[in-house]
Amino acid sequence: MRKIIVAGNWKMNHCYNEATSFVKELLPQLAGINEAKIEIMIAPSFLFIDQLKKLAQDSTLLIGSQDVSSQAQGAFTGEVSAQMLASINCDFAIIGHSERREYHNESNELIKEKLNKLFEHKIRPIVCIGETDKEREAGITEQVILKQLAGCFANMDLSGHQDVIIAYEPVWAIGTGKTATPEMAEEVHAMIRSWLTSEYGSETAEAIHILYGGSMKANNIESLVSQPNIDGGLIGGASLKVDSYLEMIKIAHKI
Numbered sequence: 001m002r003k004i005i006v007a008g009n010w011k012m013n014h015c016y017n018e019a020t021s022f023v024k025e026l027l028p029q030l031a032g033i034n035e036a037k038i039e040i041m042i043a044p045s046f047l048f049i050d051q052l053k054k055l056a057q058d059s060t061l062l063i064g065s066q067d068v069s070s071q072a073q074g075a076f077t078g079e080v081s082a083q084m085l086a087s088i089n090c091d092f093a094i095i096g097h098s099e100r101r102e103y104h105n106e107s108n109e110l111i112k113e114k115l116n117k118l119f120e121h122k123i124r125p126i127v128c129i130g131e132t133d134k135e136r137e138a139g140i141t142e143q144v145i146l147k148q149l150a151g152c153f154a155n156m157d158l159s160g161h162q163d164v165i166i167a168y169e170p171v172w173a174i175g176t177g178k179t180a181t182p183e184m185a186e187e188v189h190a191m192i193r194s195w196l197t198s199e200y201g202s203e204t205a206e207a208i209h210i211l212y213g214g215s216m217k218a219n220n221i222e223s224l225v226s227q228p229n230i231d232g233g234l235i236g237g238a239s240l241k242v243d244s245y246l247e248m249i250k251i252a253h254k255i
């Protein structure tokens, strides 16, 4: 049985005081949450991962990064390596987010390199994929998704990495208030699951979590996560306030 994952992607939001107060306010309210059923994650700025990890150390809250370098170490100004993240016990890392793909020209090949670095340092990856509005309108969503999967996971055997998380985030739904309907999202999630089955077999495909992302909020999380192949959400805007994030956690917990 896959757990439900509720993952907050804070993007470039929350400075030190806001980030620490958020976690201090959230933690006591997670007391009744059954960790066998649900995993709760937050990806703050790189700067605050260490501090938030320390605050969350006796809890089930997982703290991760929003990116990682594809390089191991050396002269790469401004980059953060997987080894650095592992040295502060970072729990997970988001890679291939559409904002990285768009503003930093990240390719599937580069994302695959990042994925390898995370595997090397045993940091759980969240690999983001998704089509643009133009691609959906052109009717090529399936081709785009299959190309991203084949590129990001080229020559990799995920049967040894069943904790990898895939986030399907239609680019047109991110930060726009437009959400994919549960049926539209489920169609793509089922396609991703069937690709995983054909590549790695059903045991691995059934173990891997596939999250939906794109304007997920308290008023749509239930209908999305109730779909058979939607295992939770990667949440941007609605994860920035304790109240709305906690409301989503509570709804997911009841599903």
Ligand code: PGA
Residues within 6 Å of the ligand: 009, 169, 173, 174, 175, 176, 177, 213, 214, 215, 216, 234, 235, 236, 237, 238
């Ligand atoms: P959003 O962002 O929930 O604000 O649409 C989701 C994401 O980019 O991961």
